[in-house]
Amino acid sequence: MLRSAWSVRRLVSTTVAGKRALHAKTTPFPDKLAFAFDIDGVLKQGHHNVLPQAKRVLRFLSGAEGRLPKPIPFLLITNGGGIPDEERRAALSRELGVELTENQLVQSHTPIKEYVDKYKDKPVLVVGGKGENCRRVAESYGLKHPYIPQDIIAWKPDIWDRTELTEEEKSFVRPADFSQIPFSAALVFDDTRDWGRDITLILDLLSSDKGVFGTRREGHNRADLSGDVELVMSNADVEWRSSWPIPRLGTGAFRLCLEATYKSTTGLELPYKQFGKPFKATYEFSELMLRRYLKQVGRNSNKELNVYMVGDNPLSDIDGANRFGWNSILVRTGVFHDKHGEKPSHKPTVICDDVEKGVEWAIQEELRKGNL
Ligand SMILES: [Mg+2]
DSSP states (O other): OHHHHTSHHHHHHHHSTTTSOOOGGGSOOOTTEEEEEOSBTTTEETTTEEOHHHHHHHHHHTTTTSOSSSOOOEEEEOSOOSSOHHHHHHHHHHHHTSOOOTTSEEOTTTTHHHHGGGGTTSEEEEEOSSTTHHHHHHHHTTOSEEEOHHHHHHHOGGGSTTSOOOHHHHHHOOOOOGGGOOOOEEEEOSOOOOHHHHHHHHHHHHTSSTTOTTOOOTTTTOTTSOOSOEEEEOOOOSEEOOSSSSOEEOHHHHHHHHHHHHHHHHSSOOOOEEOSTTSHHHHHHHHHHHHHHHHHTTSOSSSOOEEEEEESOIIIIIHHHHHHTOEEEEESSSSOOOTTOOOOSSOOSEEESSHHHHHHHHHHHHHHHTOO
């Protein structure tokens, strides 16, 4: 149990016993240690089920219980998204029982915030999330002209006549004459809903003349001519684990459909910029966030960090961490199981039963190696 075995003093007594006095001032502390946790399948199972060991781990690391001389930095990296970062952070803080700071949560689209600064004064199409959540995400990232698929349907219902706007949707659409509006980018913010509608609108923009709906660019199907609209995707997970017993299709599956239809209609490979795990841009951004957190809690933010990624998905969490040079801990509480001797598609540093066992292993490992 964490309560007894996870005290640093207790760990010292079981790992480097006799080498140092068990006094608070001289207790070895794993000073380079930092954690990155996936959420679904690691801290939670389904939308509402928080694992009790996750609460214990995060309280311990944050130093809330006074059992650590200083907090051990950690953040949560999820391929989920579709709501503004601040709202997700507040909800997770309540659920997990720790107050997460602004530097401790990376949703699949959080790194896009800095990337899309170039579009802040330009019209963009944003897709994903319930209602107009993706518009609110875009606005929270400083984008001044974000439009959503429902705005386009309200302008010309014929552009996609398979679904009709609900009364609720009619209440939040922003009327505009889109024959006069040149879009610069299409941003997919996870949690896509109406795939037929959204694929159609994105394909329209990719083949458009200067990003205007209802136009088609001459040479739109030529590989040597690039288009006028950049496609930016977050979350490449083809499957994810909800409360349903069988994995469900995620935004990565949406992208596969988009790639296949683009190829089929133009003969070309889909051009896009990808964020989320396992892509480097997300890990670079996360390490920057860990350093910002260290600074925030009064610790040296420039020193070497030994980051341990704890995840349940070999394809995203483990592959990304390995590629970025982090340690990786694969847990058995999510999509990965090895009951019948299955081997993970990407080999982690270690496989542990759950997040608590993983964190305990990492602390012992750092102390054993003398990374103080
Ligand atoms: Mg997961």
